[in-house]
Amino acid sequence: MSSFRFIHTADIHLDSPMRGLSDEVPGIAERLRLATREALTALVDAAIERAVDFVVIAGDVYDGDWRDYQTGVFFARQMHRLAAASIPVYLIHGNHDAQNQMTRSLSLPDNVQVFSHEAAETRTLDGLDVALHGMSYARREVTDNLVPGYPEPAPGVFNIGLLHTALGGRDGHANYAPCTLDELTAKGYDYWALGHVHSAEVLAEHPHVVFSGNLQGRSIRETGAKSAFEVGVEDGRVVALQPIYCDVARWAERGVDVADADDFNDVIAAMRRAIEAGAADVEGRLLAIRLRLTGTTALHDRLTAAPERLLAEARAAAAGLGSAQVYVEKIKLATEPELDAASRRARQDALGEMQRLLVDAADDPDIRAMIEKDIRRLAERLPHDIRADADDPLLRAAIDGDTATLIDGAGAYLLARLAAGETPS
Template identity: 45%
Template structure:
């Protein structure tokens, strides 16, 4: 059996918005808007440059909420470019694809095979001695174990299983669609399982290889680090290399800064700049969106809370010195004050301090915030992004309000002493 390469990708989510970034600036909004398409173009280019014999796409090419038909046509054109290079493509539809109305209306060239929704099938590639097996989601909320119905391996060839699944114990916070187990896949007899649905690159097994490629382009602050596809090299019927190829255009990063040693804002901002520079260097030539979280028991605690706007302006100023494509997506302050050098006045500030902590601790503030958010919820469009925003506000606002109030009290107390 000859040496050959193929590319495994999943969760392209073409034209899916990158949550939380489009309002940062006009230039960055454009970069964000094009990110998933440019990552897809990188996928096509890589397959051609590496002379891959075929490409497998393990589901969720599109978003379930995506209704823009030109998005589908853009994907079809990419498949055509692969066909012109002699590259076959094998696609299973994932939960998002199954819920998208235009998925079945797309018409592909002869190099593309989309696996059936009703039963698993097998497609041979005789010139390289490969059989690709797969099944598409019959509906978006599929909860049956689709892998149970996959055909037995074809003897004497390299068998690839293409599956969109929440593999038990490895799905993280992803919905438990089409669940299966690693042992089940391992015992099925295929040489390589190309998985989709989980958005992080992961090798679940090496004998045989069971691999999540991760998504092609990070879409939110939880999807940090390199995103892309997997280049697989096969020689004499054995996998000899599994290489993750970074194809993303906008990179997400999370930076945590311990402010404990800082007593002045200047050195703290220098620390921020150094950490951002490290993240930018790791991202290569990509646009970088960073979420910064500040922790520690620090003398800067009150300043970080009470002068949040000016601190944030300083942070954005230093990020601008690193390059035109570094954006601070969010600046989170989770610090604590250092031990108070003097006792708090028990007749005024101390009583206020105690009362605010009581209100925050017994859920009073959270309940009042929930009431306000309930009113706001009726005025927002009903979609996942709006719900995510409201849930985040519910989690964060009570603590933030209490911190600001306590900082004001403590600052006043220090001024009196």
């Protein structure tokens, strides 16, 4: 049986909008918007430089219907580069680029083979003892188990299955094409190239069942290194599985303990150290970072009252790193005041009275009903993407109709503003 090498990738989501971007940092924001294109270019560069025998893409080349044809033109251009290097490409479409999701299409070069959306099928490569089996999605919501319909393994060759699946359910991913690991390993294939789940994971070996993860992180929910896999096969057996890091930007979240901070300058210095450490970890890539301030501190009220300043100071610190490119996406405040809520309620001053009023408001059915009505009306007007991806606690509470959390959070902010007085200079 012949020896060969191939690249397994998935979830490219070409031209996907990045979540959490702000045009207040225009140069970096534009770089992030182009990151999925740059990651695909890096993957094609790697395939050509390593002279792999073929490439498999396990779904979601695109993020959905194109706004214009330029997305398809870019992908076709990269496939032509592989064609010029005599590297074939085998791909399936997933839920984001399913047949009924796409209203536009472009002809791809002959080296690109797209598996049918009507039934699972088998493709073979001239000169190599390998058979590839796969099926594209006909529609976005594929809730059937596709594995039983895949062909039986071809005898005497290395069998690869391409499947876009949540494998029975993964956190943050719709349970499309559900199946079990046992079903995959029992199929008789030598390698399952999986897509849909955006974290790389080797679920089994010999036979190999592998999620390559997505090629480029697109939001703070997709932190860490992103890659494809180069797979080496000798005598019908996987002998090497090597990540190829193609991401040009990485998302990260870092905790910043400010319990020992005496003033705002100490907090700024702690944020700067966290940003510098984050930039050192990404090996020259652009870093998109979220800072999470923690610790019990007398500065809690002042920090809560000054979110805009905190973000501006963090972005100014990032701008001072010289050659490193860093985008501070958000500052999340998770500090605690030195006085707990019970102690604040016991105070015989305006702040204590306000704390008691807020407790009463949370228990008042008329106030709760009024808030629920008004907030629900506003939340229903939000675009679907914002409703689905919201991770701000107060916004999430408003969308979910969690009135108690909404009152607690808004009350905490109001109390902090009152306790802090004017924002410190």
